[in-house]
Amino acid sequence: MKWLVALVVVLNLVVAMYGSLKQRPPLDVHAQEVSPGQVRLLPANWKPDASAPKAQASAPAASAPAAQPLHETKPAASAAKPQVKPAAKPEASKPAAKAADKPQDKAGQEKAAQDKKTQDKQPEALACYRWSGLNDSLLARVKGGVPQLKLKSGQVQEDSKDESKGSGRFWVYYPPLATQSETKTLSAEMRDKGFDNYIVSNDEFKGNLSLGLFGKEDAAKTLVARLKAAGYDKAVVKSKDQPAKITALTFKDLDAAQVERLKALQKRLTPGIALKGC
Numbered sequence: 001m002k003w004l005v006a007l008v009v010v011l012n013l014v015v016a017m018y019g020s021l022k023q024r025p026p027l028d029v030h031a032q033e034v035s036p037g038q039v040r041l042l043p044a045n046w047k048p049d050a051s052a053p054k055a056q057a058s059a060p061a062a063s064a065p066a067a068q069p070l071h072e073t074k075p076a077a078s079a080a081k082p083q084v085k086p087a088a089k090p091e092a093s094k095p096a097a098k099a100a101d102k103p104q105d106k107a108g109q110e111k112a113a114q115d116k117k118t119q120d121k122q123p124e125a126l127a128c129y130r131w132s133g134l135n136d137s138l139l140a141r142v143k144g145g146v147p148q149l150k151l152k153s154g155q156v157q158e159d160s161k162d163e164s165k166g167s168g169r170f171w172v173y174y175p176p177l178a179t180q181s182e183t184k185t186l187s188a189e190m191r192d193k194g195f196d197n198y199i200v201s202n203d204e205f206k207g208n209l210s211l212g213l214f215g216k217e218d219a220a221k222t223l224v225a226r227l228k229a230a231g232y233d234k235a236v237v238k239s240k241d242q243p244a245k246i247t248a249l250t251f252k253d254l255d256a257a258q259v260e261r262l263k264a265l266q267k268r269l270t271p272g273i274a275l276k277g278c
Contacts, residue, residue: 183199
């Protein structure tokens with residue numbers, strides 16, 4: 001009989017617990033685990049107290065709020081994830097900023113390299129040489145080779161002046177007479193007396209009688225003295241010094257390649273006339 005009463009009591013407790021569990025919201029099963037040390041066996045003469053259902057009913061109510069943080073922690077943890085991602089976006093944009101700076105850095109390096117090349121070329125542009133002592137024939141030869149230097153406009157300047165350049169000879173001549181026939185008669189008379197001559201026909205002294213060209217002035221004067229002794233006192237001695245045009249070429253702002261070509265041209269055309277710095 002006692003076992004029957006105990007069985008009825010246990011069934012009542014199971015029904016009461018089932019009713020309380022049915023009303024409570026679903027909780028984590030692991031949170032409802034009970035330590036084996038807390039399990040107690042009911043005595044055989046145990047009777048349910050009237051206040052037990054209330055306590056059991058209040059137990060789910062008290063445990064329900066405690067279980068809520070378990071559900072609340074999950075949204076909080078998931079809400080934290082979007083906050084981490086926006087913080088990572090500025091870091092992801094840094095490589096883009098660096099990539100945008102790379103073209104600027106490359107342009108700056110190219111500009112610095114160009115400036116350096118320009119500075120290296122400046123000393124080469126300061127070379128200047130003067131090629132002087134060129135007469136008309138030498139000047140024509142030099143000008144024929146100047147295109148090989150590949151000069152720019154304004155890199156070559158030409159300066160010319162007239163200089164008196166003597167041949168070292170002295171010319172003896174006799175002025176013409178009033179008419180050409182009289183001059184021819186005079187020329188024949190001088191030949192008969194041993195004074196060789198001819199009538200000039202192609203320069204500014206046209207019509208004069210040329211009596212000789214001498215390398216020394218004393219020899220020319222001796223002939224004049226002989227002519228005077230023979231009655232021809234109008235004979236004249238003239239130095240053959242004539243004005244000559246001398247030109248100098250100035251080459252400015254030459255680079256190294258142009259200097260080498262200019263020196264090679266000078267050695268080939270005028271080995272006796274050296275280049276001089278200016």
